[in-house]
Amino acid sequence: MKIINQLLLGIASAAVFQLPVNAQFGWQMQPVSIQSRWAKEVSPANALKEYPRPQMVRSTWTNLNGLWDYAITEKDATAPTAYSGQILVPYPIESALSGVKKMLQPSENLWYKKIISKPELKNGERALLQFGAVDWQATVFVNGKEVGSHSGGYQAFTVDITDALKDGQNEVVVKVYDPTSEGVGPHGKQVLNPQNIYYTPSSGIWQTVWLETVPAAYISGLVLTPDIDKGILNITVNAPAGAVVEIKAMDGNTEVGKVKGKAGVALKLPLKNARLWSPENPFLYDLSIKLTKSGDEVKSYFGMRKISIAKDEKGVDRIFLNNKPYFNLGTLDQGFWPDGLYTAPTDEALKFDIEAIKAMGFNTIRKHIKVEPARWYYHADKLGMLVWQDFVNPNQGLPPGAKEAFEKESKETLEQLHNAPSIVTWVLFNEQWGSFDQARLTEWVKKADPSRIVNGHTGEYIFIEGRETKTGKDNWVNSDMTDVHSYPDPMNSPAMPGKARVIGEFGGIGVFIADHQWNTGKGWGYIQVTPSALKGKYTIMAQHLKLLETEGLSGSIYTQPFDVEGEENGLMTYDREVVKIPFEDMRKIHSQLNPNIGNIPQVVAQNADITDPGVKYSALLQQYIDGNRDAAFLRKLTQTAQQVGDKPGAARAGKDYINTLKAPYSDEAMQFIVQFTSSTKDPGFALLQNELSNPASKLNRREVTVKLMNIVFTDVINPDLQQSGGNPDWATIETKVKPYGAPGDEIFLRAKTVYLFNKQDWQQYAPVATAYIEKYGGNLPEQERKMFQDATARGKQ
Incomplete structure (x- = not known):
């Protein structure tokens, strides 16, 4: 029955209830369970207006963020003639x-459309349409003509649209295909199939779009590599062959170095007594690069720093920064937002995350299987934060084409992020998530960028509560470090010659903060403690890190700085409003390993209320006993009861609350009903059934149908399967699910299909699976549908 349960979970509803949006032109932020303080600042007039590429700045640009028309079509459909609304x-x-x-x-395909004016072009100038990132495959059309395409959800790309432009108004259309976990491309922690759900997917344009005008001969890229031992900055300017470039480095208003040479050739810019970049003193030089003939000029910056593995005075291999041992005290930052998902609401919000992490006393961020916008790395460079940059993991099933997509996108990531002084470590693979050819690829990354160190496989061994749960095969071959993951308590990785020892993940202490949760029905951490117990538990972990450091540990990554959706193991809440241990206390805890923070950012957040949640809930329960039946009170009581584990109390209060509701139901009420309905006997179950049969209902029919399917399976089908002794009476089960309508019918066919699939009873399986696929195949993930169809063909042979 285990496999049946797993496959049934594959259609489970997403963590957050969504209501569909009727076609409309104009914009309004949609309902969300919690939001960050910056969301209210967002509008079509000011959506991320900052110049998006701080290391290659031009003055001649136009920001195209704002309202675009959008439409969703079937994947094979032609371009839409009408659009659904604005995005x-x-x-x-x-x-x-x-x-x-x-x-x-x-x-499906997602289509965007925007009308732009042709920029004034003279003397052979070109118009470049720039995209920060589009997930996953983008095809660009101008006035109906295809002008370019790109595959890869995390990398910037440029399309020269000059020849497709006409005078006056021009139509730009972007077609996007994003199968997320059902495709071949790297997708990070966004997974469509909730059997493996991590977080809500982010599809389409999720970084800034802008238009630049450039001369016919222009600078298309820079490669900046510092060498502090020789006192030089190595520079290669990507521009037409033979073009002459002039480069100047500035310290404020003082010129400190210059060089002149040809594009495409490695140039050396000397810096006498260079000021070194570090988290304590993140000094950056300004840089100007100019093509002498065309006049194209860009502004940039760089930092002089060195990262390496070397032996300390005791002969222990450690991470060195600027030729000195430097403990990398880090945290695992995933870069998700309740209101923008992959996209921070504002640039201030983007910067806040790094400021908050530095104010906690960390000096390192492991950017976890996501590539951020260029401005995130700019803020890390300016504020002083070491970055371990993960590559985005391949599709874990490694379907045909996945390896090639991973290598292509990783190469683009290497090139795109090369110039950021904050990035000191590349992380090739996370645990066993789609890893392949580890020895070859680790060596490839080291050769492609010898200026940084490489963590070839973080979490090669994984320990949960002291038990090894997964073992790697190659033992950090060619890597610059050995790395284990250990939850919740830290441990040291093995000592190997020439490699630093790090713990790539540990911690994960779960603490829920009422009224600051993405999903009040559930919260997850490797262990769960009360707010009052967190500081003590965390302090002990940090003290163990210090003990491990004396034994050779060179870096640590705590999971995690912020809650993410249903994961409530952050040091701050998902909305960034509450810090669970005061900033000054965290800095003190960390001071043994990171004594020199430098400038401490001034960040604002509430300190967590450390009153025992059980005590607060008990007070609410007494109000209920005393007769309080106010609807808002019942809602809060239900949520709090579930959070502290009082299931009978949650069921009682939830039933009372739902009985106070009357149609038409508000968005907030519907979210509650879906979240707190878990049995066919709950009042919310019948209410949701009625809503499904109401043509005027605004609820998300598929999501609610899936919710009811899973309940019917748990309450009605699974008990019979467990008691059948391997010979279920499917006719009786079918009769039992009849009262539950379409959800009952679909879950019955699915359960019977999966059961016969697992038994490999192909003769009986074929007609059942055929009926299931014909009736409900459109609801299945593509890979699963193909699996069922292949097995059906086998049964018909």
Whole structure:
């Protein structure tokens, strides 16, 4: 029965209830359970207006963020003739800030359209359409003509649209295909199939779009590599062959170095007594690069720093920064937002995360299987934060084409992020997530960028509560470090010659903060403690890190700085409003390993209320006993009861609350009903059944249907399967599910299909699976549908 349960979970509803949005032109942020303080600052007039590429700045640019028309079609459909409404770019279509909040399916294409004016072009100038990132495959059309395409959800790309432009108004259309976990491309922690759900996917344009005009001969890229031992900055300017470039380095208003040479050739810019970059003193030089003939000029910056593995005075291999041992005290930052998902609401919000992490006393961020916008790395460079940059993991099933997509996108990531002084470590693979050819690829990364160190496989061994749960095969071959993951308590990785020892993940202490949760029905951490117990537990972990450091540990990564959706193991809440241990206390805890923070950012957040949640809930329960039946009170009581584990109390209060509701139901009420309905006997179950049969209902029919399917399976089907002794009476089960309508019919066919599939009873399986696929195949993930179809063909042979 285990496999049946797993496959049934594959259609479970997403963590957050969504309501569909009717076609409309204009923009309004959609409902979301919690939001950050910056969401209210977002509007079509000011959506991420900052210049998006701080290391290659031009003055001649136009920001195209704002309202675009959008439409969703079947994957094989032609371009739409009418659009469904407007979407706020660059927020993913699944996000509240997009104004749409709709899940894009693998069988669909997302279309964007915007009318732009042709820029004034003279003397052979070109118009470049720039995209920070589009997830996953983008095809660009101008006035109906295809002008370029790109595959890869995390990398910037440029399309020269000059020849497709006409005088006056021009139509720009972007077609997006994003199958997320059902495709071949790297997708990070966004997974469509909730059997493996991590977080809500982010599809489409999710970073800034802008238009630049450049001369016919222009600078297309820079490669900046510091060498502090020789006192030089190595520079290669990507521009037409033979072009002459002039480069100047400035310290404020003082010129400190210059060089002149040809594009495409490695040039050396000397810096006498260079000021070194570090987290304590993140000094950056300004840089100007100019093509002498065409006049194209860009502004940039760089930092002089060195990262290496070397032996300390005791002969222990450690991470060195600027030729000195430097403990990398880090945290695992995933870069998700309740209102924007992959996209921070504002640039201030983007910066806040790094400021908050530094104010906690960390000096390192492991950017976890996500590539951020260029401005995130700019803020890390300016504020002083070491970055371990993960590559985005391949599709874990490694379907045909996945390896090639991973290598292509990783190469682009290496090139795109090369110039950021904050990035000191590349992380090739996370645990066993789609890893392949580890020895070859680790060596490839080291050769492609010898200026940084490489963590070839973080979490090669994984320990949960002291038990080894997964073993790698190659033992950090060619890597610059050995790395284990250990939850919750830290441990040291093995000592190997020439490699630093690090713990790539540990911690994960779960603490829920009422009224600051993405999903009040559940919260997850490797262990769960009360707010009052967190500081003591965390302090002990930090003290163990110090003990391990004396034994050779060179870096540590705590999971995690912020809650993310249903994971409530952050040091701050998902909305960034509450810090669970005061900043000054965390800095003191960390001071043994990071004594020199430098400038401490001034960040604002509430300190957590450390009153025992059980005590607060008990007070609410007494109010209930005393007769309080106010609807808002009952709602809060239900949520609090579930959070402290009082299931009978949650069921009682939830039933009372739902009985106070009357149609038409508000968005907030519907979210509650869906979240707190868990049995066919709950009043919410019948209410949701009635809503499904109401043509005027605004609820998300598929999501609610799936919710009811899983309940019917748990309450009605699974007990019979468990008691059948391997010979279920499917006719009786079918009769039992009849009262539950379409959800009952679909879950019955699915359960019978999966059961016969697992038994490999192909003769009986074929007609059942055929009926299931014909009736409900459109609801299945593509890979699962193909698996069922292949097995059906086997049964018909």
